[in-house]
Amino acid sequence: MLLYVVVAIYYGSIAFCVIASIVRLVKFTTAPIHLRWELYRGSSVYELTDWWTRPHATFLGKMKSAVLDILFLRDFYHRNRGFWYFLYLFHLGIYLLILWHVWYLIVPLIVSIGVEPFWDMVWGHVSTALGFIGSLGILAKRITNEELRAYYPRIHYLKWVFMLLTIFGGFYAVHCCFGAFMPSLEDARAGLYPPSSIVIHALFSSIWLIYLPFSHVLQLFFKYYHQVRWDDVPNVRGSVMERKVERLLSQTVRWSAPHVPHGRKWSDCSSEQGQGTEE
Amino acid sequence: MKKRKTRVGDIGKNRDEQLITITGEDAMSLPPPLDKGDCQQLVRPLTEEQRNDYESSLDGVSAIAIPKPKSKEEEERLVEGFLRGLRKLLSQNDNWTFWQQLLLSLESCVRCQTCSEACPIYISSGKQEIYRPTYRAEVLRRIIRKYMKKGGKFFAKLTGDDIELNWETIARLAELAYRCTMCRRCAQWCPLGSDNGLITHELRKLFSQEMGIAPREIHELGTVQQLNVGSSTGITPRALENIVSFMEEDIEERTGKKIEIPFDREGADILLLHNAGEFISWPESIEAFAILFDAANINWTLSSELVGYDAVNYGVWYDDVQLARIAIRQAEVAKELKVERISVGECGHAHKALLVVADRVLTGDLNIPRESALPLLEDLVCNEKIKLDPKRNDFPVTLHDPCNMVRLMGIVEPQRRIVRKLCPQFREMEPHGVDNYCCGGGGGFAIMSSMNFQDWRENISGRMKLKQILEAFQDVIDPSMHKYVCAPCSNCKGQIRDLLNSHGAWDKYGILYGGLVELIVNAMVDLEKPFIEWEWR
Numbered sequence: 047m048l049l050y051v052v053v054a055i056y057y058g059s060i061a062f063c064v065i066a067s068i069v070r071l072v073k074f075t076t077a078p079i080h081l082r083w084e085l086y087r088g089s090s091v092y093e094l095t096d097w098w099t100r101p102h103a104t105f106l107g108k109m110k111s112a113v114l115d116i117l118f119l120r121d122f123y124h125r126n127r128g129f130w131y132f133l134y135l136f137h138l139g140i141y142l143l144i145l146w147h148v149w150y151l152i153v154p155l156i157v158s159i160g161v162e163p164f165w166d167m168v169w170g171h172v173s174t175a176l177g178f179i180g181s182l183g184i185l186a187k188r189i190t191n192e193e194l195r196a197y198y199p200r201i202h203y204l205k206w207v208f209m210l211l212t213i214f215g216g217f218y219a220v221h222c223c224f225g226a227f228m229p230s231l232e233d234a235r236a237g238l239y240p241p242s243s244i245v246i247h248a249l250f251s252s253i254w255l256i257y258l259p260f261s262h263v264l265q266l267f268f269k270y271y272h273q274v275r276w277d278d279v280p281n282v283r284g285s286v287m288e289r290k291v292e293r294l295l296s297q298t299v300r301w302s303a304p305h306v307p308h309g310r311k312w313s314d315c316s317s318e319q320g321q322g323t324e325e
Numbered sequence: 326m327k328k329r330k331t332r333v334g335d336i337g338k339n340r341d342e343q344l345i346t347i348t349g350e351d352a353m354s355l356p357p358p359l360d361k362g363d364c365q366q367l368v369r370p371l372t373e374e375q376r377n378d379y380e381s382s383l384d385g386v387s388a389i390a391i392p393k394p395k396s397k398e399e400e401e402r403l404v405e406g407f408l409r410g411l412r413k414l415l416s417q418n419d420n421w422t423f424w425q426q427l428l429l430s431l432e433s434c435v436r437c438q439t440c441s442e443a444c445p446i447y448i449s450s451g452k453q454e455i456y457r458p459t460y461r462a463e464v465l466r467r468i469i470r471k472y473m474k475k476g477g478k479f480f481a482k483l484t485g486d487d488i489e490l491n492w493e494t495i496a497r498l499a500e501l502a503y504r505c506t507m508c509r510r511c512a513q514w515c516p517l518g519s520d521n522g523l524i525t526h527e528l529r530k531l532f533s534q535e536m537g538i539a540p541r542e543i544h545e546l547g548t549v550q551q552l553n554v555g556s557s558t559g560i561t562p563r564a565l566e567n568i569v570s571f572m573e574e575d576i577e578e579r580t581g582k583k584i585e586i587p588f589d590r591e592g593a594d595i596l597l598l599h600n601a602g603e604f605i606s607w608p609e610s611i612e613a614f615a616i617l618f619d620a621a622n623i624n625w626t627l628s629s630e631l632v633g634y635d636a637v638n639y640g641v642w643y644d645d646v647q648l649a650r651i652a653i654r655q656a657e658v659a660k661e662l663k664v665e666r667i668s669v670g671e672c673g674h675a676h677k678a679l680l681v682v683a684d685r686v687l688t689g690d691l692n693i694p695r696e697s698a699l700p701l702l703e704d705l706v707c708n709e710k711i712k713l714d715p716k717r718n719d720f721p722v723t724l725h726d727p728c729n730m731v732r733l734m735g736i737v738e739p740q741r742r743i744v745r746k747l748c749p750q751f752r753e754m755e756p757h758g759v760d761n762y763c764c765g766g767g768g769g770f771a772i773m774s775s776m777n778f779q780d781w782r783e784n785i786s787g788r789m790k791l792k793q794i795l796e797a798f799q800d801v802i803d804p805s806m807h808k809y810v811c812a813p814c815s816n817c818k819g820q821i822r823d824l825l826n827s828h829g830a831w832d833k834y835g836i837l838y839g840g841l842v843e844l845i846v847n848a849m850v851d852l853e854k855p856f857i858e859w860e861w862r
Contacts, residue, residue, distance in 0.1 A: 074428075078421035081645070082681045083523065085513050086759060090735020092680065095700045121516035126439040196332065196454075197436040197463055200485050262517060265433035269518025281684045283692050291685045294421050299646065301413060301534035302406075305549065306646050315646060 049240050052248045059252035066259035074268060079290050087111075098280065116266060117141075132187060136180025139213075142173035170220060178213045181206055212250040219243040331454040333463045336497050337489030343385050344455055344497065351451035353788060356795045358802065359828060367784040369777045379776070380496035384455065387776045388503035389540045391496055400492040403536070407495045408472060410535030414527055415473060422645045426520060427527050431466055434459065434519040440511035445762045445789035446504060458511040458521035461501045464488065465524060499538055502528040506767030506786060507642065508728040513759065525768070529643040539643050543769045547639040548647040552654065556601040556635040557772075565634055568604050569627070576612050580852050584619045586611075589662065590626035596664040597625050597698070598636035598655065598679070600672035600815035602772075606862075607818065610671060613842040613856065617702070620711050620849070626662065633658030636675035637815075641682055642769045652683030656691040666694040668701060671840045673727030673814035674767075676734060697730065699813065699841070703739035706746060706845055713848040715747050717855060720807050722748040722844070723797040725790070725821065726761035727814035735759075740813055740841055747848045754793040762789045764812070766820025782820065783827040791824050794836065804835035807859050813841040822862075831861045 091097045114120060119137060122130040146169050185206040188194050223241045258264070281287045295313040302308055307315040331344050349367055354360060371381055380391040394400040413419035414427065440458045441447055447456045454460060467488040471477040481487040488494070502525050509522035532538040551557040560568065569586050576584050587593070597618075603610045618625050628634050632654040640648025659667050669675050680695045687693075705711050724744050730736045737758050744751050756762070764771070765787025773782070798808050810825075812818045821838045830836040837859060847856040 074425070077425045077428075078417055079685065080425045081422045081683075081685050083423065083426055083520075084681070085509060085732060086735030086737075087513075088735065088759060089737045092697055092734050092736050093700055093703075093739055095696065095704055096694075097696065097700075098694045115516075119516065121514070122437070122439065125443070125514045125516065126437060129437050129439070192330075193438050193441070194436065196330070197438070197459055199436075262433060262435050265429070265517055268429050269433065281687070281692060283689065287685075288688050288692070292688050295686070295688070297418060297421065300419050301646070302409070303534050303537040305537070305544075306534055312646075312649065315650070 048245065052240065052245050055252050056248045059255035063255040063258050066256075067264060070259055070264060071267075078294055079287070102279065129187065132180050132183030134180070135176050136184060139173050139175070139177025139180055142169065143177060143216075146170050146173055167220075171217065174213055174217045174220075178210065178217075181209045181213065185210070208250070208253075212247070212254060215243065215247040215250055219247040331460075333460065333467060333486075334488050336455075336464050337491050337494035340382065340491070340493040343382050345384050345453050347384065347450055347453060347785065351453065352784065353449045353451060353792070355788070355792050356799065358834070359791075359795065368780040371776055375776055380500065382493060383497040383500040384453075384504075384781075386500070386778055386781045388500055388773060388778045388781075389538065390775050391499055391538060394492055403492055404490060404495060406536045407531070408490075410531040411469065411473065413535060414531050415469070420527075423523065423527060423530075426523050429518060430462070430520045430523050431469070433517040434462065434466075434515075435517055436463075437516070440515050440519075440521060443510045443514040445508070445510070445765070446506070446786050449788035450785050455501065456504055458505070461498065461505070461528065462519075462521050462524045464494075464498060464501075465528065468494075498528065499532050502532065503540065503768075503770075503773075504786075506728075506763045506765065506770055508763035508767050509732060510728070510760075510763070513732055526642070530645060533644040534646060540769065540773050540775065542773045542775070543639045543643060544647075547637075547769075547772070548644065548651060551632060551635055551637065551639075552647075552650060555631040555633075557637050557639065558601045558605055558635070560601055560604060560634075562629045562631065562634070565604065565629055568608070572608050572612050572615070575608065576616060579612070579854070579856065580616060582616065582619070584615050586615050587626045588629050590624075592663050593624050593626035594665045595623065595625040595668045595701075596633075596659045596662055596666075597627055597668050597670060598672075598675065599627075599634070599670040600637050600675060601635035602637070602815050602819065603670070603672075604634075607815070607840065609843055609856070609858075610840045613840070613846040614670060614698075616846050616849070616856075617705060617711065617842060620851075621705050625668075626664065628658050628662060630658045630661070633662075636669050636672045636679070638675055638678035638683070639769060641674055641678040648678060648682065649686045652679055652686050653691060655679060656683075656687050656693055659693045660690055664693070666696055668696050668698045670698050671813040671815060671842065673729035674816060676736070677729040681734060697734075697736055697739075699730070699736055699739040702842060702845060703742055706743045711845075712850045713747060713845065714850045715749055715848060717848045717850075718748045718844055719750060720748075720809060721750045721752065721798055721801045722809045722811055723752055723754050723794065724757070725754065725764060725794075725810060725812040725814075725817055726757055726759075727812065727817050728761065728763050728767055730814065731761060732759045740811075743841060743845065744811060747844055752797050754797045762793060764790045764814075764817040764820040765824065766816050771816040771820040771823075779823065783823055787820055787824045790821065791828060791830075794821075794825075794830075795834075798834070798836060802834050804833055806835055808834070808836045809844070809857070810836060810838040811841055811844060812838055826861075837861070 091100050091102055094100055119130060119134055122133055188198055223243055279287060281291055296311050299306060299308060299310055299312055299315055335344060347367055352367060368386055370385060371387060378392060379387050380393055381387045394403060417424050438459065444458045447458065450456050467486050468490055471481040471488060472490060505522065505525040507522040507525050509520065512520035512522050547557045550559060555561055573584060573586055576582060597614065599611055632651060638648055638651045640651055669679055676697055706713060722744060724740060765782055770782045770786055794810055801808060810821055812821050818838060818840065825831055825836055825838060839857065843857055
């Protein structure tokens with residue numbers, strides 16, 4: 047029975063993670079369009095005399111940049127190398143662990159080829175070690191560096207301790223319960239009362255999955271959401287963008303300072319005459 | 326004795342004490358010949374009367390001259406006003422203009438402090454905690470968590486991230502919103518995309534749009550005057566006619582050319598918008614544009630309509646309503662003149678405001694093509710549409726990158742190609758391009774000089790730029806050799822003028838400043854004498 051409860055919680059947390067992430071993404075991406083406020087890493091279309099007739103940066107170009115940033119944490123590498131070392135070890139470990147789990151979940155269902163169990167274990171343990179060293183290093187840096195400590199919410203230290211426990215728990219469960227090889231899904235199902243180390247690790251992982259949609263991981267994706275970071279989509283006459291802008295300009299202004307025409311539409315207050323007069 | 330570091334929670338404590346005092350010992354050292362150390366007080370203290378009347382308990386500086394409340398009731402009213410404004414700032418409907426970026430910036434910071442090393446003010450001040458880009462953002466986050474979220478007060482106590490919200494917190498936060506130039510170098514550096522410059526912008530907006538608190542130079546003498554009189558400089562259309570007549574005479578005197586500066590020419594290809602400050606402080610820039618456009622046979626015009634002869638839009642620094650009003654008025658002028666496009670002269674924030682930010686304010690036939698004048702100048706120079714001789718510019722030149730044009734718009738190369746082609750002794754500042762440092766006058770600072778604020782921007786916010794300029798000219802620092810800092814932006818020029826002047830850089834080291842277009846005209850082969858006059862102004 048316990049196995050079914052644990053499986054339900056674990057897969058439930060995966061479902062929650064996916065649904066909550068989608069809800070957050072939808073909420074964020076369907077928010078009103080904003081005024082443009084982009085940043086550039088180099089030359090842009092504005093260097094051309096007739097820029098409004100030229101194509102802007104392509105979606106693929108933006109994606110490439112985003113993927114490289116996320117995979118290698120390039121901004122940390124270039125701007126904050128001292129922080130990058132442990133952060134990258136941690137991320138590399140987590141990326142490899144995710145792939146490892148995906149490997150075990152998906153590959154047996156698709157193909158019948160197997161990999162030498164020894165290499166499976168190497169993959170898992172190296173990833174775990176990287177994640178553990180990385181998170182331990184980050185925690186140590188967060189504690190010992192006064193500059194970092196001053197702004198870091200205390201509760202977030204617990205997060206790293208919990209991360210260490212989760213990673214170590216994973217190692218313990220895999221290494222001590224399964225020895226030199228991972229069991230197949232069928233084998234695991236046979237035992238209705240799995241070892242407590244497995245149960246605890248699954249529960250810890252579930253907590254992380256539930257937390258994930260509210261963490262900075264999703265924020266990192268928002269950074270690259272093209273309408274935020276490099277929103278150079280121009281407002282062209284007759285376009286969908288123009289219709290959105292017109293809708294927003296028809297909203298009522300509710301700010302209260304004397305120079306703001308409270309209660310009027312944005313479009314009215316923007317185009318009225320003598321609008322600068324203090325009322 | 327080691328000074329105690331200011332903490333985030335300190336902002337609402339010790340109401341009668343200044344949080345910090347900056348001395349020359351704290352500040353970042355400058356390169357030779359200014360490396361002897363300036364241990365004197367960098368910022369003059371306010372007079373006792375000023376201290377009694379205005380809030381200055383942040384750092385002893387008053388940028389916005391906020392009067393002290395006269396009673397407890399007034400204090401409470403102001404605190405209520407702040408919380409009301411904060412609710413609007415966090416509302417999708419009230420703050421549709423920047424809600425999405427604000428939320429992203431508030432939620433995504435991981436407190437890695439990568440941004441701190443990017444901030445010229447934080448570094449120049451000797452790493453004063455209150456100038457750290459994350460300081461004001463963290464204050465705002467804690468206020469939001471405590472006063473806008475359910476159970477916030479309980480959790481603030483529990484987590485130790487408590488903050489007191491009283492009038493002093495608000496007054497200090499208002500001043501702190503004017504210790505950041507919004508150069509957004511920190512945002513460029515942030516690995517998570519958190520934009521502390523935007524948080525500064527949103528704080529300024531809250532104070533202006535809800536509480537009516539804004540620097541007089543930016544609001545009353547800035548946007549309000551521009552909308553009512555025609556220009557933030559106070560130049561009326563009638564005064565403008567006289568100034569332009571004078572400029573036509575001056576062009577003839579300097580070049581022997583009789584050039585008519587076109588006004589209100591209907592159907593022109595280009596409506597050229599200058600920062601009106603140029604008409605008063607740097608008329609040679611406007612004259613140079615007229616000389617170039619005349620030589621290149623460009624069909625252009627200026628406008629004499631209200632707002633139509635002033636490119637500035639100070640709204641971009643503090644108030645979305647004022648931003649929209651000015652941008653719409655500028656577009657209306659262009660529409661009435663039936664011009665093909667608007668070209669913005671050498672003014673960085675006007676570029677950003679009219680070309681980028683206001684793009685989603687202008688709809689229908691007000692959505693007229695708008696461009697920077699720099700690519701047009703590049704076309705004239707690099708495609709050799711005008712005869713130019715680089716030998717005429719054979720003096721050391723360095724280039725300042727205005728943040729609004731470069732990092733915030735990606736106009737990086739046109740000005741470089743021009744200077745490389747025309748100035749044999751060109752040398753870059755380090756760093757440059759999108760990694761440049763702000764001149765220290767961004768976000769409205771260049772036009773602000775309330776009480777002792779000018780001291781602060783000459784010695785703190787502009788210190789990094791002064792360092793860069795001196796380093797660029799280290800090998801030619803002898804005053805007998807004239808040197809030129811090219812700054813293609815009016816506000817940057819104003820700030821660099823004040824920086825060089827306050828450190829005696831013209832007299833002692835022969836460093837002059839000016840725009841880009843003057844360098845181009847200076848190289849024109851058909852001018853008998855150099856256009857650049859080596860005298861301080």
